[in-house]
Each structure stands twice: as C-alpha cells, then as structure tokens.
Amino acid sequence: MRILALEDDEAQAELIETALTSAGHQVEIANNGRLAVRHLERATVDLLVLDWSVPDLSGLDVLAWTRSRIGVHLPILMLTSRGREDDVAKALEAGADDYMVKPVRRRELTARVACRPRPRRRSVRSLRA
Numbered sequence: 498m499r500i501l502a503l504e505d506d507e508a509q510a511e512l513i514e515t516a517l518t519s520a521g522h523q524v525e526i527a528n529n530g531r532l533a534v535r536h537l538e539r540a541t542v543d544l545l546v547l548d549w550s551v552p553d554l555s556g557l558d559v560l561a562w563t564r565s566r567i568g569v570h571l572p573i574l575m576l577t578s579r580g581r582e583d584d585v586a587k588a589l590e591a592g593a594d595d596y597m598v599k600p601v602r603r604r605e606l607t608a609r610v611a612c613r614p615r616p617r618r619r620s621v622r623s624l625r626a
Contacts, residue, residue: 498522498610502546503533503556504576509601513546513576516603517610530554534562542571544613549577549588557591564592572613576601 500517504510505528514524525542527533529552537545545563547556554562560573572595575588580598588596595609 498543498613499541500524500544500546500610501527501533501536501540501542502576503527503530503551503559504546504548505529505551506548509548509599512601512603513606516601516606520607520610522610528552530556530559533559537563537567544610545571545573546576547573547593549575549579549584557588560588560591560593574609576606 500522502510502513502517502524504513504526510526510528514526517524525536525540527536531553533547534554536542545559547559549556556575556577560575563571563573569592573593574595574597575593576597576599577584578599585596597605597609
C-alpha cells in the first residue's frame with residue numbers, strides 16, 4: 498500500500514515510516530501541510546495519515562482539501578496528540594475514517610492500517626477481434 502504521512506516531528510515520522518515500511522508498505526513523509534497537498538496533486542496514494550498540528554496547512558486543512566478535491570474513497574487516519582473528545586469528533590465529522598492519539602503505538606498503527614480495505618488495481622484487458 499502507498500501511504501503518505503503528514504508528520505513534522507522527526508522522531509515520530511521515523512517511527513511511522515519504520516513501522517509501516519516493515520509491514521510491507523511504501524511510505525512517503527511530508528513535514529508540512531503544503532508539501533502533503535503538493536504530493537497528493539501529483540501522486541496517487543492508498544492511505545493518508547495526518548497529524549493535526551503541523552506547519553503551513555494543518556492536518557485538518559489537508560483533510561478538508563483531500564475530501565473536496567480527491568473525494569471520499571481515499572482512507573484517512575488522523576494520528577495526533579489531540580485526544581479530547583471534541584477534537585476526535587471534529588476530525589471524524591470532517592471526513593477522517595479513523596483516529597489515533599499519540600504517542601504512536603507501533604502495533605496498533607500497523608493493525609489499523611492492515612484493516613483498511615486493500616486498494617483495487619484495475620486490470621488491463623486486451624481486446625482482440
């Protein structure tokens with residue numbers, strides 16, 4: 498699975514990348530919201546992992562941009578230190594599919610990613626006369 502993670506803390510980014518890469522995923526890290534949006538404009542990903550509090554555009558802003566430009570088919574996991582019930586509800590109401598509170602727990606992260614539906618690849622058929 499191709500995953501884009503928005504995370505500005507280097508240690509957290511490394512933990513996310515290591516956990517998901519070792520589980521067999523391809524992971525790109527964006528350390529600010531504008532980089533995440535640029536990546537989404539030019540590349541296809543199967544899952545988006547968003548921290549809320551990052552430079553430029555917040556994770557919630559990237560979530561709103563993604564839902565308005567890409568649609569609801571891209572799974573989005575919020576992974577943030579904001580654990581208040583109001584924050585969780587706000588992110589889910591804005592279109593997040595799942596929510597985890599930091600600190601990152603490696604096994605939980607890989608389990609939540611594993612339970613996401615596998616992306617469907619379009620097969621190419623040859624048409625013959």
